[in-house]
Amino acid sequence: MDPLVRAEVVIGEGTKQLLLETNVTLNRPAIKIRNITAEIRNLTTELIQDKVIIQGVLHKQIFFVGEDNIVHHQSEDVPFSTFIDIFGTEPGMNIQVHPVIETILFSLIKPTLLHQKVVVEFFVKVTESNQLNLVEGAGPLVRLDQVIGEGTKQELLEDTVTLNVPAQKIDDITAEIRDLTIEVIDDKVIIQGIIHKQIFFIGLDNIEYHQGEDLEFSTFLDIPGATSGMDVVVEPTIEFIHFELLDENTLLQKIVVEFFVKVTESIQINVMLGPGALLKLDTVVGEDTKQLLVENTSTLSQPAIKIREIVAKIERLMAEVIEDKVIIQGVVHKQIFFINEDNLEIHQSEDVPFSTFVDIPGAVPGMDVRIKPVIETVLFELLDRTTLRQKVVVELFIKVTESQQLQVQVAAPYGPYYF
Known part of the structure; x- marks a missing residue:
């Protein structure tokens, strides 16, 4: 297919x-x-x-x-x-x-x-x-975003706000979506954010006043086939704002927000060149996997009787493409939880910088690079009450691509983009 x-x-x-x-x-x-x-x-x-x-x-x-x-x-x-x-x-x-x-x-x-x-x-x-059904063939190997699913959901958000000055009339209310966060779980996309509202109203003294309000919201959308780690695009649109002044200090507001959600997954296919759509595609130059051992010894802020848990993640990941190589730098951010001599759980954080490189024949400066880091193992040993040895195994999947313009065959005509 x-x-x-x-x-x-x-x-x-x-x-x-x-x-x-x-x-x-x-x-x-x-x-x-x-x-x-x-x-x-x-x-x-x-x-x-x-x-x-x-x-x-x-x-x-x-x-x-x-x-x-x-x-x-x-x-x-x-x-x-x-x-x-x-x-x-x-x-x-x-x-x-x-x-x-x-x-x-x-x-x-x-x-x-x-x-x-x-x-x-x-x-x-x-x-x-645009969404296209591409014909697979013997052409260049390209990286693409395969559409897993998409959907639209409308949400009615209703709240009542107390005005800080008595009002005789509401002049206008404007709203925008801020701090949008998205999480993909099995067959679902969870959306959270804030609707920031600007309320303009006329006071009893015939002066126009302004009052801001932040309304938190959360919703979800069923997308069959979606799993954690997939890419997601969410386009929110504020469709309608209704307001009613219940009394001089109480304002009822109803906002209709539409969320368009598209879930995609990165894939590689060989496309078929020929009459069809002219696309800007990422051709795959090369890829590789590199495992890295990040080992260090740290001093705890107070004596410990045991280590309960260490949670690690990769932050500030940077990559530089040079001739036939990709240089990678980043930080392993760790959260250390341990029990002190008073049997209290203590938290301590730590950042450990790392750098490595991987050979990618054909890579040259200016090409694009994608890195997918995975923390495989976190090992630790309490050498004494305040000295902690840690070993973190990090796996880095590196893909180097080059943006090219290709005429590729599609399975069916797509409007003006089919030639």
Whole structure:
């Protein structure tokens, strides 16, 4: 059966070059410019009909030799904005922008006046998430998100709030979802969060007042086939807000929230190239598994008669891809629970940094890397009342992928994305 996957359909792409020309006054006279480095910061994009608007800041570091023959530094920020036409683009689509500083030209017009020209190239790709049944074949091996299931649930959230100032009228109530947390268990997705409300009302003195309120909520949705560890996307939408002023201080509110939930699982398949959909896919360069023993001895904060439990998890995981290798760094965060000499349970936390590498032939800088860490075993031994030896076995599954644009065959036509 052809798998149903969630993939990025390519709407369009393009390249735009931008010349940024400025004059800057140096804070002291210079006899020569040593060098200028530049980078793009605060890059933001906005999609409108058939266009992508790009804004950001060109941050420059200017190094120059002063009249004292000492190298001095001065920085400069140059805001910019531009746009590129991409037919078919609409608000809400996904966008990837890769800026490249192509050229930096400069000339010292006079000891305190520097003229600069910077050429920046923007590569822009617009995609849209879509569900497709891909045909398996003998083409490239790609990583995809297979759709396990999806569903929609509406929830009515009702509460009564006491206003801090007597009101004669409610002007408006706005609401937004905050602090959304999601947990996948067998055949279910549990959703928790906060609805943050802004209440605007007219007091008895005809002055408009504001009052904020946070309403906690939790709900769940049945998704057959879902299991812990799968990926989930939740899109909440506030559909309706009803309010009624019961008396001068009591406000009744009813909010209808719709949750769209999609559960996916990462899979690898060989796709069939040919007429079909133009997709942005992650082709698999290589993968491997590495086991790591993280061993250390720590001093307890007070004498212990026994260790009850040690719970460990991986935090601050970072990876760097170099030629044919992936360097991995992180921290094993441990929670140590022990019984002291007064028979009280004591808690102590500990962070143990680690680093390792794994060989992935074909890996080069700039490729994407995914790491799935698993704590396999936590062993411990109380050497004396305050000295604890610990051994943690960590398994790291590493996958290196490269983003490519491929024309692949699908099992059935899918609207305008089928060619």
